[in-house]
Amino acid sequence: SQKIEQNSEALNIQEGKTATLTCNYTNYSPAYLQWYRQDPGRGPVFLLLIRENEKEKRKERLKVTFDTTLKQSLFHITASQPADSATYLCATSGAGSYQLTFGKGTKLSVIP
Amino acid sequence: EAGVAQSPRYKIIEKRQSVAFWCNPISGHATLYWYQQILGQGPKLLIQFQNNGVVDDSQLPKDRFSAERLKGVDSTLKIQPAKLEDSAVYLCASSLKEAGVSNEQYFGPGTRLTVT
Numbered sequence: 001s002q003k004i005e006q007n008s009e010a011l012n013i014q015e016g017k018t019a020t021l022t023c024n025y026t027n028y029s030p031a032y033l034q035w036y037r038q039d040p041g042r043g044p045v046f047l048l049l050i051r052e053n054e055k056e057k058r059k060e061r062l063k064v065t066f067d068t069t070l071k072q073s074l075f076h077i078t079a080s081q082p083a084d085s086a087t088y089l090c091a092t093s094g095a096g097s098y099q100l101t102f103g104k105g106t107k108l109s110v111i112p
Numbered sequence: 113e114a115g116v117a118q119s120p121r122y123k124i125i126e127k128r129q130s131v132a133f134w135c136n137p138i139s140g141h142a143t144l145y146w147y148q149q150i151l152g153q154g155p156k157l158l159i160q161f162q163n164n165g166v167v168d169d170s171q172l173p174k175d176r177f178s179a180e181r182l183k184g185v186d187s188t189l190k191i192q193p194a195k196l197e198d199s200a201v202y203l204c205a206s207s208l209k210e211a212g213v214s215n216e217q218y219f220g221p222g223t224r225l226t227v228t
Binding site: 103 | 116143145152153154155156157160167168203205207215216217218219220221222
C-alpha cells in the first residue's frame with residue numbers, strides 16, 4: 001500500500017537558518033507532490049506543488065525538490081523566521097487523480 | 113474570495129449519539145472532500161465528491177458514516193452512532209476541476225469532535 005514518511009516529527013532551528021524537511025514515499029510513484037502548512041486549530045494551507053518531471057520548484061523563501069529515483073522530496077525554508085513555526089505536511093497524488101495521501105507532518109519550531 | 117466554511121467548530125457528544133457536520137466550499141469549486149485528522153496524524157480522505165456525485169468513498173466507514181452533497185454545492189457528513197475512536201478533527205476541502213492536473217486543495221478550519 002502507499003506509504004508516506006516524514007521522518008522528523010519535530011525540527012528546531014535557529015532564526016535565519018535554512019530549515020530542511022524530508023518526505024519519503026514507498027510502494028508507488030506519485031505524479032504530483034504537494035506541501036501544506038498547518039497551524040494549530042486551522043486547516044492545512046497549500047504552499048507548493050511539484051510534478052514528477054520537475055526537479056525543483058521555488059516560491060519566495062520556499063524551495064521544493066522531487067527526486068523520483070530516491071523517492072524523496074525535500075522542502076526548504078531559507079532565512080527562517082519565528083512566523084514559519086508550524087506543522088508542514090507532505091501529500092502525494094497520482095496522474096489524473098485529485099486525491100491526496102498525506103504524511104503525518106513535521107512540526108517546525110524556529111527559535112529567535 | 114470567501115474560503116471554505118465549516119460548522120460547528122467544536123462538538124462534544126457521548127458514544128452512540130449521532131452528529132452532523134456542514135461544509136460550504138469555495139464558490140465554483142466542483143470537487144469537495146471530507147477528511148478525518150486524528151491528533152498527531154495527517155488528514156485521511158473519507159470521501160470525495162465531483163459536483164453532487166461520489167468519486168471515491170472507499171475509506172468511509174459506511175456502517176456509521178454517511179455524506180451527501182445535494183445540488184452540488186454544500187455538503188453534510190454524519191456519524192451515527194459515534195464511537196470513541198471517532199474523536200478527531202473533520203476537515204472539508206474543495207478544489208477546481210481541471211482535467212489531468214492535481215489541483216491544490218483549499219481547506220476549511222475543521223470541526224473538532226470529541227466523543228466521550
